[in-house]
Amino acid sequence: MIEAWPILSGCNTNIGTYKEWLILILIHTGISHVKMNGGCGELTSTIVGAEEINSNNKESVRRRLEKNFRVGPRDGIIFLEKNGSSYQIYDDADILLRKHEYAMGVVPMRIFLSHKGADKPLVRDYKSTLETLGFSPWLDEDAMSAGAELERSIIKGFEESCAAIFFITPNYKDEKYLASEVDYAIQEKRKKGDKFSIITLVLRSADSSNVPPLLHRYVWKQPSTDLEGIREILKSLPIQVGDTYWKE
Structure with missing residues (x-):
């Protein structure tokens, strides 16, 4: 499987063991x-950081090994558990595929930015910061080509995104397209589950009365600064922001 995997074309493999587990460390070349x-x-328990590996701690062990073996965004770790005379891979292949798709730009880390037109300068600042962090925010003025049908473009924007951020200010009125965006976000949440986040930021003297009723069931935050708002976004995204590496 690994030999024929297009995303991983060109990788070196380091093989380690830990009790009943075979651990493959794939370094992209x-x-x-x-x-x-x-x-x-x-491997020792000191390196692994646990006395045993199981479904509850496998991701924390993976992150620890990524640091210990300096595994970068385009590299990966696969756990194979011994099952009789063979090894079972579980869902590691899917996890690694998603990671590499994002890291190599095959799938953009898109985030839909829902806002009122009057708040566009504020939202542009958030968009710029998210782009600096490696995300691909969906903002109507940039994402839509001339002559594009608005409703269809909005639907496509949600389908391509891993999260929707609602910027709630006193300007945010639950009108035609804003109401549709709330509906589309809820549809994507139902469809994608924990792979899609609905993030509501209440800003600029707005309060709970400005939050659309359908968003009340989801957690919303009221950051006191834009920097705090960015932190809340990063904590709520279904994608983990990676460790710091030297620029290539």
Whole structure:
């Protein structure tokens, strides 16, 4: 499977073990015709950070190993659990595929920005910050081509996004397109589950009375500054922001 995986074309594999687990550390090289395998041996509990690996702690173990072995955004770790005479991969392949799709730009980390036109200068600042962090925010003035049908473009924007941020100010009125955006966000949440977040920021002297009724069932935040607003967004996204690395 790994040998034929297009996203991973060109990677070196380091193989380690920990009790009943086989651990593959895949280092992306981008050189498809040269692949090298190495060994890490039997890992210790100090390196792994746990006495055993199970479904409850596997992701925290993965993050610890990523730091210990300096695994970058285009690299990955796969856990294989021994099952009799063979090993079982579970959902690690899907997790790694999604990570590499985002890291290599195959799938953009899109975030839909819902707002009233009067608040566009505020939302542009948030958009710029999110772009600096590596996301691809959906803002109507940038995402829509001339002559595009608005409703269809909005639907496409939601389908491509992993989250919707509602910027609630006293200007935010639950009118035609804003009401539709709330409905589309809820539809995406039902469809994608924990792979889609609805994030509501109450800003600029707005209060709960400005929040559309359908959004009341979801957690909303009232940041005192724009910086706090960015922190709330990052904490609420279904995508984990990666560790810091030197620029290539």
